[in-house]
Amino acid sequence: MEVSLSLCFAVISTVVALWFVKLTLSGGKAKKKHRLPPGPWTLPVIGSLHHMVSLLPHRAMMQLSRRHGPLMLLRLGEVPTVVVSSAKAAALVMRTNDLAFASRPHSVIADIFSCGYKNIAFAPYGDRWCEMRKVCVVELLSSNQVNRIEVIRAEEVGNLVRSMTDAALAGATINVSAKVVALSNDVVTRAVFGGKFAKQGEYLRELGEAFRLISGFCPADLFPSSPLVRWLSNGERDAKRSNDRIQRIISDVMEERKTKRASGVGGCSNEDEDLLDVLLKLQQEDSLNFPLTTEIIGAVLFDIFAGATETTGTILGWIMSELVRSPEIMAKAQQEVRDVLGENRATITNSSIAKLHYVQMVIKEAFRLHPPAVLIPRMAREDSTIMGYDIPKATNVFINVFAILRDPAYWTNPGEFKPERFENSNVTYNGTCFEFIPFGAGRRQCPGTQFSWSLTEMVLTNFLYHFDWMLPDGASLTSFDMSEKFGLAVSRRHDLKLRLTPHVWFKATPKK
Numbered sequence: 001m002e003v004s005l006s007l008c009f010a011v012i013s014t015v016v017a018l019w020f021v022k023l024t025l026s027g028g029k030a031k032k033k034h035r036l037p038p039g040p041w042t043l044p045v046i047g048s049l050h051h052m053v054s055l056l057p058h059r060a061m062m063q064l065s066r067r068h069g070p071l072m073l074l075r076l077g078e079v080p081t082v083v084v085s086s087a088k089a090a091a092l093v094m095r096t097n098d099l100a101f102a103s104r105p106h107s108v109i110a111d112i113f114s115c116g117y118k119n120i121a122f123a124p125y126g127d128r129w130c131e132m133r134k135v136c137v138v139e140l141l142s143s144n145q146v147n148r149i150e151v152i153r154a155e156e157v158g159n160l161v162r163s164m165t166d167a168a169l170a171g172a173t174i175n176v177s178a179k180v181v182a183l184s185n186d187v188v189t190r191a192v193f194g195g196k197f198a199k200q201g202e203y204l205r206e207l208g209e210a211f212r213l214i215s216g217f218c219p220a221d222l223f224p225s226s227p228l229v230r231w232l233s234n235g236e237r238d239a240k241r242s243n244d245r246i247q248r249i250i251s252d253v254m255e256e257r258k259t260k261r262a263s264g265v266g267g268c269s270n271e272d273e274d275l276l277d278v279l280l281k282l283q284q285e286d287s288l289n290f291p292l293t294t295e296i297i298g299a300v301l302f303d304i305f306a307g308a309t310e311t312t313g314t315i316l317g318w319i320m321s322e323l324v325r326s327p328e329i330m331a332k333a334q335q336e337v338r339d340v341l342g343e344n345r346a347t348i349t350n351s352s353i354a355k356l357h358y359v360q361m362v363i364k365e366a367f368r369l370h371p372p373a374v375l376i377p378r379m380a381r382e383d384s385t386i387m388g389y390d391i392p393k394a395t396n397v398f399i400n401v402f403a404i405l406r407d408p409a410y411w412t413n414p415g416e417f418k419p420e421r422f423e424n425s426n427v428t429y430n431g432t433c434f435e436f437i438p439f440g441a442g443r444r445q446c447p448g449t450q451f452s453w454s455l456t457e458m459v460l461t462n463f464l465y466h467f468d469w470m471l472p473d474g475a476s477l478t479s480f481d482m483s484e485k486f487g488l489a490v491s492r493r494h495d496l497k498l499r500l501t502p503h504v505w506f507k508a509t510p511k512k
């Protein structure tokens with residue numbers, strides 16, 4: 001009895017002593033208690049993850065936010081994460097407090113593919129990011145490059161229309177998803193590298209693997225304090241291997257290009273320069289504050305491919321799916337395209353598209369219902385207060401674009417595909433209307449918006465003008481699959497396969 005009493009006394013005095021030491025070390029001040037956003041109940045270790053097992057992350061978060069509010073706190077493993085799910089909250093984060101939320105979360109996998117956060121998309125906010133972003137906007141997407149890319153786009157879309165016409169005449173069913181992804185890859189590859197290169201197939205395959213690794217929730221990111229989880233999860237090892245292969249290919253391509261340039265072949269005039277030439281020139285000039293190493297060029301090219309290929313291919317897949325599901329909308333869009341453009345057009349380029357108002361509405365509505373980038377990752381750079389809740393520095397923040405674009409407070413019947421909702425509306429995707437932010441907003445807003453919008457418009461207009469579309473034999477609209485696959489871009493789970501016939505223009509027979 002005496003022994004247990006003295007044991008009890010020893011434990012209590014140790015706890016009191018430790019508490020006292022803690023109080024002394026913290027200067028005797030009680031720590032200010034944060035008023036954190038509400039959220040669902042959590043479990044030890046896994047936090048809120050059990051609320052997210054039955055649905056894809058953006059859908060699970062949307063459902064939870066309908067219960068807990070537009071600013072909701074989740075614990076993804078051990079990482080506190082605030083989810084923003086209304087236009088008003090998004091405006092407070094991405095406009096009013098833009099600078100405070102201008103960083104990206106840390107991630108073991110992003111660290112590897114961004115060469116230690118030295119690219120654009122994953123870089124923390126700071127001088128390096130500002131310089132790289134400027135390179136992207138001023139040099140890579142300069143008017144020179146935009147004109148060059150316009151020619152590439154027209155050629156590639158022309159090739160696609162011709163190959164699809166041949167397949168249609170042969171009665172083949174077309175894998176539309178595969179075609180549009182291949183088209184995006186070809187346009188971007190030509191824009192970046194000037195044309196096909198020997199290891200292109202291997203490079204694109206490796207990028208595909210990298211996008212898969214980077215888009216999931218890696219266990220090491222959910223439990224950053226646990227060396228065991230990090231050691232057990234394969235993601236980091238796979239990412240290192242994949243990044244080594246990507247870097248090796250890029251370094252070979254760069255060496256080859258440098259040799260060519262040294263011998264005076266290609267890329268001499270500004271008009272001929274592809275994006276790789278522009279980056280190599282900057283490297284050679286050595287005029288940037290943060291030197292462009294071969295590895296950093298590889299990471300910037302990774303940004304461009306990640307931003308440009310999956311997202312644009314994905315949205316085209318969704319647009320065609322929605323149009324096939326709604327034959328009257330398809331017919332209305334086709335009629336507009338054919339009435340405005342008239343007969344006998346070959347490849348339709350962007351200069352002819354401005355008057356296609358209904359087609360613009362179709363594209364906007366597809367971006368609203370199926371935004372390819374569903375969760376925009378940001379990180380708080382400082383303590384902030386949003387809607388009366390404290391968001392401590394270094395908290396991860398996801399702007400749930402998917403939930404905002406389906407918020408019934410802004411969109412009537414939000415689950416319905418209805419392009420007419422954009423009729424006589426000033427809502428635009430440029431980051432000023434927070435109920436419609438498929439490309440984000442603020443200083444980290446997508447720099448490739450115009451690139452992908454122009455390609456999307458052009459492909460869609462040509463598809464509508466040149467072909468009539470139908471489901472493959474035996475398929476029916478009632479069982480038409482619209483399920484999603486989570487990834488860098490949220491795409492169709494299953495490829496879209498359709499039959500098409502080249503459009504026939506019926507001419508009135510001239511009277512004799």
Ligand code: HEM
Nearest residue numbers: 120121307308311312373439440441444445446448451452
């Ligand atoms: C359908 C097409 C696309 C969609 C839906 C899309 C969407 C987005 C979104 C939501 C962001 C995050 C913005 C934010 O934090 O506020 C982003 C960032 C970015 N996008 Fe895109 N994007 C697309 C096409 C492109 C293209 C074509 C490129 C390159 C040519 C590109 C390059 C980038 C880069 C480099 C960033 C990072 C910007 C930064 O962190 O400063 N994207 N994109």
